[in-house]
Amino acid sequence: ISSLTEQIDATRDTIEHNKSVYAKIEVLREQFPIGELKDRKASYDSLVNELIKGETLLEGARAKVKNIKSSIKILDEVPCGDSFPNCKFIKNAHCAKGELSERQESNSQLVSEVKAKKRAIKKLEKENISEKLEKYDTLKDRQAELRIHLSELSSEEKHLSSLIKKREIDLADANVDVQKLKLRVIGGDDAKKLMAARKKIASVEAELKG
Numbered sequence: 154i155s156s157l158t159e160q161i162d163a164t165r166d167t168i169e170h171n172k173s174v175y176a177k178i179e180v181l182r183e184q185f186p187i188g189e190l191k192d193r194k195a196s197y198d199s200l201v202n203e204l205i206k207g208e209t210l211l212e213g214a215r216a217k218v219k220n221i222k223s224s225i226k227i228l229d230e231v232p233c234g235d236s237f238p239n240c241k242f243i244k245n246a247h248c249a250k251g252e253l254s255e256r257q258e259s260n261s262q263l264v265s266e267v268k269a270k271k272r273a274i275k276k277l278e279k280e281n282i283s284e285k286l287e288k289y290d291t292l293k294d295r296q297a298e299l300r301i302h303l304s305e306l307s308s309e310e311k312h313l314s315s316l317i318k319k320r321e322i323d324l325a326d327a328n329v330d331v332q333k334l335k336l337r338v339i340g341g342d343d344a345k346k347l348m349a350a351r352k353k354i355a356s357v358e359a360e361l362k363g
Contacts, residue, residue, distance in 0.1 A: 161313040175299045197277045204270040211263045327353045
């Protein structure tokens, strides 16, 4: 069992070590471009949401073009051609034919936008933004743990210091008792008291020095 002195020395060494680690982490956190990283992460999340919406719109637009092309096919399949302009199906087919070019142009624009967003997302993914933010959070959590540990160690150091002071007082009192007993004529109970006092001194010294 280590002595009180060894315990308090070990506790103080641990406190100094933890303070050093805490300070190094603080320097790293101060150098961390956390604000910029959070902005980049927000941009990334926004792009992902926009991409999902864009792909959904594109899917619907492509389905619309497919339906338009199916309607236009009617003009190639009916033998009457334009002889019945009031025919519901022929009329719808002509409307669809006029709409096709506009829809295809709109789809091309959507495709370009989706591709641009994918390129931007891929570029941001190469920056490993999430991993960097996780590293920052890990540093922050480690600092929180160190703060708690340092508080516990500080309490332990105070407790050990209090014990050492008490033992030093006990030692001083025991030494006074020895000196008093030495001045008396040694015999009987006085001899026993002197022996007990010396044992107490030896015990306290052992506890203090190990």
